[in-house]
Amino acid sequence: MTISREDVLRVAELAHLELTPDEAEMYRGQLDEILNYIGKLQQLDVTNVEPMAQMSFAPGETHSARSGPNQEPGTPLRDDTVRPCTVADAVLSQAPDAVKPFFRVPKVIER
C-alpha cells in the first residue's frame, strides 16, 4: 500500500477539498493503484538528465534537424511598457460577490 487514508485526508486538506468518508476510501484505493503504476518511473536511470519543465523555443534555436532552414522558433517577450488595463468592471461582473472595486469574502481576521 503506497497511500494511506491519513495521506488522502492530508492531500485533500492541502487541495482545499472536503471529502466524505466514502469518497476518502474510494480515492485511497484508486490513488493507490495509480501511484503503484506510476512508480515504474523509479526503474529508469535519470542521472544527468535535465528536467523538462516547459516547451520553450529560444529565439534562433532550431529544435529538429529537418524543420526547415528558415524556421527560427522563438517566443519573444514584448517590450516592458506600461499599458492601461481597464478590465476591472468586466472581471468583477463575474464574481459571486463583489463590492467594487473589491471581491467580498467571509471575514478573515478576528479582532
Next chain:
Amino acid sequence: MSPTAPWTVARIQTSLHAKKISARELATEFYAKIDRQNPVLNAYLTLSPERAYAQTDRVDAAIARGDKLPPLAGVPVAIKDVIGTSGIRTTCGSKILESYVPPYDATAVARLENAGAVILGKTNCDEFAMGSSNENSAYGPVRNPVAPDRVPGGSSGGSAAAVAAGLAVVALGTDTGGSIRQPGSFCGIPALMPTYGRVSRYGLIAFASSLDRIGPFAENIADAATVMSVISGHDENDSTSAAVSVPDYSAEIEKPVQGLRIGVPEEYFAGGIDSEVKDKVLAAIALMEKLGCRRIPLKMPHTEYAIATYYIVATAEASSNLARYDGVRLGLRVSGATLLDMYRKTRERGFGPEVKRRIMLGTYVLSSGYYDAYYLRAQKVRSLLARDFSDAFQKVDAILTPTSPTPAFKLGEKTSDPLQMYLADIYTVTGSLAGIPGISVPCGKTKAQLPVGLQILGPHFSESRVLQLARAFERADGFSI
C-alpha cells in the same frame, strides 16, 4: 454536387459566391439540424444564435457589396467549451463554471471570427478537459454519431461529434494528452494537434499549461489546413506562443510525398492493441509506401514510461491551475462560516470525481517529501521521451502509429476503473509530452463499422508535412481503406 454532400469550406464559398444560399440561410440550416440531433448526441452545451446571425449578416452584406471574402466566410463552427467566448457562457463541462460568461474572446476564436467564421455554439467536453470518453462532463455524456451506444472519445467529444454528425463544418478542440486526436479517431474525422506554441492559448482555460493546445476538427484535410492558416501565429497575449512564420497550409498540402521517410515504431504495435486496429493501421502504412514513402522501422525505448510521466506532469499542473476555483473571483460560491470553509464547500460541490482525483494526485506528487520522487523524476523522463522523438526525426520525416489501441468503446464500459482509462492514452501522450504536432486521420472501419485512426506525427512546426501526408492519404482513398 449532390444536395446531400457534406458542407465543406470550399462548397460554402462556391455556394455563397453563386448566391445559391446566404450565410444566414446556411446557419439556419445548421441550427435546424442541431435542434433535431442534439437531444440525442448532446454535442452542444450552449448555442449562440445571436452572435452567429450578427456574423452571417456581416458576411451577407459583404457578398451584396461584392467584397472579397475572407477564407472562412459564412463557415459554421463549433467551439469546445474550455475555450473562452466573450458574452457566451463557457462552462468547461463543470458545475463550478455553470454560469460563467467570459469578458473576452480567446485569440483563436477572435481569429476565426475575423476570418468570417460563424460561431454556432459551445461543445460538450470532459470536465476541464480531463477524460478520454466525454463521460466526465457535468452535463452528461456525448454519444458517438457513428455508433450512439458508444463514446465519442474525449475530452473534445462534443467538437468531434458535432463535425462528424454535420452539426458544424469545423470545430475547435483542445489536446493535452490526446483530447483532439483520440475523439477524431473514434468519430472517424481528421483532427489535428498543432505544435506547442503554434496556436495561442490566450483565452483557453488552463488544464496543464505545458501541454495544452488548440486545434481543429474537420471533414477533410483542406478544411483543417484553412483553419490552421487562420488560427496559427504569434500572439503577444500568450508568452509561450511562438514567433514562427505561418505557411500557407492550403498550398502546402498538395505537395508530393514521394521519397518522404516514414518511421514505424515497434512499441506502438505491441501489448494491448486491438488486432483489427493494428491491421488497418498497417494497411494504411502500406498504402503510404505505395504512394512513394519509404518505411523505416524505429525503436522508441521510453514509450512504456509515457503514461506514468504524463499523469504526473499533467495532474501536477492541473492541481495548481485549478486552485483558482475557490468561490472568490468567478464561478460557483458555496457559503461557509470561514474563508477556508467556503473554499472547501465550493470545491466539493463544484468539481466532479475525475477532477478531484486529478487534483489530489497532482497535489500529492508536488507535496513535500514526494516532489523529487515523482514530479522532478517525471520531468526528467519527459526529457528522455522528447529525446526519443528528436533522435527519430534525425532518421525519418514523420512517424506513423495508431491513434488509439481500440476503437470507440461502449458508454459506461470503463468508468469504474480510472487507471484503465488512462492506459488507453498510450499512443497520444508521447507527442503531447514532446510538444510535436500530430494528426489523426480515419483509416477504415472495423467489422463492427467503428472508425479506426491513423496518427501522423512530425517534428516541431512541421504541420505542413503532417497535413501533406494526410492529404496524400486522403487523395488515395485511405480514409476508407
